[in-house]
Amino acid sequence: MNQESGGSHGGLPSGAERARLVREMFDRIAGRYELLNKIMTAGLNRIWNRKVIRASGLRPGDRALDLACGTGSLTRDLAGKVGERGRVLGVDFSREMLAAAKRRPAPNVEYRLGDATELEGVESGSFEAATIAYGARNIPDLDALFGEMARAVVPGGRVVCLEIARPGSRIPALFYGMWFDRVVPWIGARVSGDAWAYSYLPCSVKEFVAPEVLSEIMRRNGLRHVRWQRLAGGIITLHSGTKR
Ligand SMILES: C[S@@+](CC[C@H](N)C(=O)[O-])C[C@H]1O[C@@H](n2cnc3c(N)ncnc32)[C@H](O)[C@@H]1O
Structure with missing residues (x-):
């Protein structure tokens, strides 16, 4: 482009125009x-994935939802954590990113084309944790995103967001x-x-919201015990919250 x-x-741009530009770019x-x-x-993304997994509280046998999963880097690490008795659903709206993810399949992972702000076919309370890595920054409607993440997890389940920050x-x-x-x-x-x-x-x-604002957005969308920390000298943030 x-x-x-x-x-x-x-x-x-915001709204549908932003979504189109982002989807075409990916x-x-x-x-x-x-x-x-x-x-x-510098290869640190795998270490940050491990921090996401720790914050998610996931255990073997659990179900995880990975939104804006892209080529499946975090999705595969989540699948390793929940093991063969668990399952992971990766959702992304870019066909090509998903096609790359599907080239490295795993028996406990399903990839689905979809919009993270409007999860079709995802039942409420059907996952122990929902994650998003480097995706939130691309999504203007953060209330819709975290509303869907909170809806998808069981009460007591975790929502985790990893993002690049200032x-x-x-x-x-x-x-x-x-x-x-x-x-x-x-x-x-x-x-x-x-x-x-x-x-x-x-x-x-x-352009992305400050970490404190992101915490507030998570709280007003049904999450409590919202915490955040900076990683890598402050250029990465990790937010987590628990569904009420
Ligand atoms: C920077 S990549 C992150 C990929 C992956 N999570 C990772 O850790 O490498 C951002 C991804 O967000 C996806 N994305 C952006 N907005 C989305 C939306 N509204 N619904 C679903 N996927 C979206 C893009 O297609 C892209 O694959």
Whole structure:
């Protein structure tokens, strides 16, 4: 996509237009997504996945819902945790991201095309935990997202959100400015061939709500004991809450 079709990133569109741009962007970069993710997180994404799993409270035999599952990086790690007696449903609205996920199938994982803000065919209270990693930032209607996550889990079940954030302190902020505003768009454009996608990334992080606001959104959508922490010097946040 070029700047004419996608627009500049200042003031990203919302609603259906934003969803279309995001879906088309992930369709285009699906083939290179995991490689780029590994490069850009220096391989730390698997460690952060483990933190998500710990926060989810999942145990062998449980059922997990992974929204905006993309190519299935977290989904597969969740499947490893719940084991062969458990099951994981991964939902994403990008056909190409899901196609990449399905190339690495697991017997206890189902992938489904769908919108995280309007989960069709997902019964209320049918999962012990619902997770989303690097997805919330792409979804303008966070009330709809967390409303659906809370609806999908059993009372006492956990909702966990991992996201890229603006760092709180000055030193990581300097590093962050270098890395996300310059290095990431540069590497992303070269490896994926899609300059728009990897300049969208830092813009979407800048536009995303502050961690305290995200906590409040989770609370008002039926979650209690909402906690959050910063990881990786502040550039990643991990939120979790428990369904009432
Ligand atoms: C940055 S990727 C994250 C993929 C994966 N969770 C991971 O850990 O690598 C964001 C994903 O969110 C998906 N997405 C964005 N908005 C969505 C929505 N409303 N419903 C479902 N998927 C959505 C995109 O298609 C994309 O695959």
